[in-house]
Amino acid sequence: MRIPRRAESADRSTLAMTFVAAGSFSAVLHSTDHQILYGRRGTGKTHALFYLSDLVEHAGDVPVYLDLRTIGSAEGLYTDSNLTAAVRGTHLLVDTLEAIHEQLLLLAFEREVSDPNGLLVALDALAEAATAVEVVGEVEQETKFGGSDESSVGVELVMSPNAKLSAARRRSATAESRLRRSGIERNHVVFGPLSRALKSITRALGPARLWLLLDEWSSVPLDLQPLLADLLRRSILPTVGITVKIAAIERRSQFSQPSSSGDYVGIEVGADAASAVSLDDSMIFDNVRDRAQEFFGQLLFNHASTRLRAMIPQPPRDVASFLEATFRRNTFPELVRAAEGVPRDAINIAALAAQHAHDARIDLPDVRRAARDWYLRDKQTAINTNSTGRHMLRLLIDEVVGRRHSRIFLLDQLDARLETIDELYDARLLHVLRRGIADRKNPGTLYDGFAIDYGCYVGLLLDGDLSSKPRDRGGWLNSANGVPPDEFSLAREAIYLSELG
Ligand SMILES: Nc1ncnc2c1ncn2[C@@H]1O[C@H](COP(=O)(O)OP(=O)(O)OP(=O)(O)O)[C@@H](O)[C@H]1O
Numbered sequence: 001m002r003i004p005r006r007a008e009s010a011d012r013s014t015l016a017m018t019f020v021a022a023g024s025f026s027a028v029l030h031s032t033d034h035q036i037l038y039g040r041r042g043t044g045k046t047h048a049l050f051y052l053s054d055l056v057e058h059a060g061d062v063p064v065y066l067d068l069r070t071i072g073s074a075e076g077l078y079t080d081s082n083l084t085a086a087v088r089g090t091h092l093l094v095d096t097l098e099a100i101h102e103q104l105l106l107l108a109f110e111r112e113v114s115d116p117n118g119l120l121v122a123l124d125a126l127a128e129a130a131t132a133v134e135v136v137g138e139v140e141q142e143t144k145f146g147g148s149d150e151s152s153v154g155v156e157l158v159m160s161p162n163a164k165l166s167a168a169r170r171r172s173a174t175a176e177s178r179l180r181r182s183g184i185e186r187n188h189v190v191f192g193p194l195s196r197a198l199k200s201i202t203r204a205l206g207p208a209r210l211w212l213l214l215d216e217w218s219s220v221p222l223d224l225q226p227l228l229a230d231l232l233r234r235s236i237l238p239t240v241g242i243t244v245k246i247a248a249i250e251r252r253s254q255f256s257q258p259s260s261s262g263d264y265v266g267i268e269v270g271a272d273a274a275s276a277v278s279l280d281d282s283m284i285f286d287n288v289r290d291r292a293q294e295f296f297g298q299l300l301f302n303h304a305s306t307r308l309r310a311m312i313p314q315p316p317r318d319v320a321s322f323l324e325a326t327f328r329r330n331t332f333p334e335l336v337r338a339a340e341g342v343p344r345d346a347i348n349i350a351a352l353a354a355q356h357a358h359d360a361r362i363d364l365p366d367v368r369r370a371a372r373d374w375y376l377r378d379k380q381t382a383i384n385t386n387s388t389g390r391h392m393l394r395l396l397i398d399e400v401v402g403r404r405h406s407r408i409f410l411l412d413q414l415d416a417r418l419e420t421i422d423e424l425y426d427a428r429l430l431h432v433l434r435r436g437i438a439d440r441k442n443p444g445t446l447y448d449g450f451a452i453d454y455g456c457y458v459g460l461l462l463d464g465d466l467s468s469k470p471r472d473r474g475g476w477l478n479s480a481n482g483v484p485p486d487e488f489s490l491a492r493e494a495i496y497l498s499e500l501g
């Protein structure tokens with residue numbers, strides 16, 4: 001119960017010890033490529049960044065961790081809808097650079113770097129360059145006029161970092177024309193001497209590499225994200241000697257946006273200098289149950305043993321004896337199922353189950369009740385205000401659990417891409433078992449395999465809402481080779497959302 005639920009509330013040296021790498025994830029993360037680390041809430045993004053930070057620091061490199069939630073001083077400035085995106089964006093960019101500057105300055109005093117004087121000079125240059133960074137917004141405007149032949153008017157606003165209107169405002173409309181704001185506000189970022197300053201920083205740090213770790217990307221307002229991404233792509237990503245890792249929630253991220261010149265603003269994920277790594281997908285464990293159990297067993301053991309050492313004289317020495325002492329037979333695999341690949345959910349459900357079990361070992365009913373309670377308390381409330389999401393979940397539960405007596409189902413990828421499905425997935429009410437299942441009988445159609453959240457399903461079981469025993473309808477999705485049984489027709493078995501009503 002004492003395991004911290006958020007990585008930022010534990011201290012860094014403990015985090016380095018408790019981290020469990022799933023598969024090749026650690027190696028992928030440690031590469032010097034720029035990466036975007038996608039993962040739903042609680043999948044371990046922050047923990048992974050802290051772990052990486054520790055790793056590179058031990059290797060002699062320089063990690064700079066930045067939580068984007070804590071950037072800037074003025075509360076709510078970035079979300080203030082009275083200000084244009086250009087003004088808010090400028091503030092965000094300057095504040096971000098200032099935060100990086102501040103961390104590096106701290107480092108210049110605390111750590112040995114190869115050229116301390118050079119670093120200080122370069123940091124001054126960075127501070128200077130930051131003040132020249134600005135977002136320039138153009139609002140395309142349409143004119144409504146009574147008889148004149150004006151067609152379109154461009155208004156260009158150039159804002160200085162301190163948000164005062166500082167430059168030209170052009171207008172070429174005739175007096176009688178009525179201006180109507182329409183079209184989209186297009187922004188681009190002006191950098192000034194930023195790249196040069198960054199280059200001299202890496203030179204002063206060299207041969208050590210600078211690792212810029214940006215956490216909570218998705219807390220930045222959606223319309224400003226492409227602007228920040230643009231700053232990264234054009235000034236930081238190309239700088240030799242810097243590696244950028246960004247932790248983000250896929251559904252709540254927008255890294256690029258088309259610009260007025262037919263180009264784009266921001267980072268094109270995958271195509272550009274930055275590639276995407278999905279923690280969600282690495283937690284699917286290629287559908288092999290044993291690996292999921294291994295991962296979560298190690299995770300609970302690591303977290304528990306750092307605390308147990310201070311509590312009892314002889315704590316369990318390995319994972320097996322820890323699990324043996326904590327869970328009754330067949331109970332731990334059920335906890336892994338209930339966790340659905342999300343470490344924070346695993347920790348929360350284990351803690352609730354431990355409460356139910358009191359001083360006895362945790363038993364199967366404890367895990368089931370805990371999973372249901374966690375579902376009701378945490379997950380379900382996430383879509384309380386989302387009525388289409390609630391409706392869709394109800395329809396899916398009626399069809400999959402009620403009629404098919406299963407919790408696993410297939411969706412045509414066209415359906416799987418729907419906004420509502422995505423929202424339910426983001427809220428951890430649906431989980432992906434496998435993406436892109438090809439249908440041999442219908443080439444060209446791809447399916448995704450989903451599961452309804454274990455806690456939701458088990459809640460229905462416990463409350464006696466289910467009349468008969470569940471059938472293992474989509475069990476093949478979880479098996480090692482993952483091939484459907486012979487008579488299985490993907491097209492017939494898939495759920496078509498339009499037919500659900
Ligand atoms: N690979 C792992 N090894 C050990 N513990 C982990 C691992 N991944 C996550 N955890 C633990 O799970 C909990 C949640 O992780 P973390 O806070 O990093 O999630 P997050 O993805 O950053 O979530 P959020 O999006 O809410 O910030 C923490 O207690 C963390 O220590």
Ligand SMILES: [Mg+2]
Nearest residue numbers: 045046047215
């Ligand atoms: Mg986090």
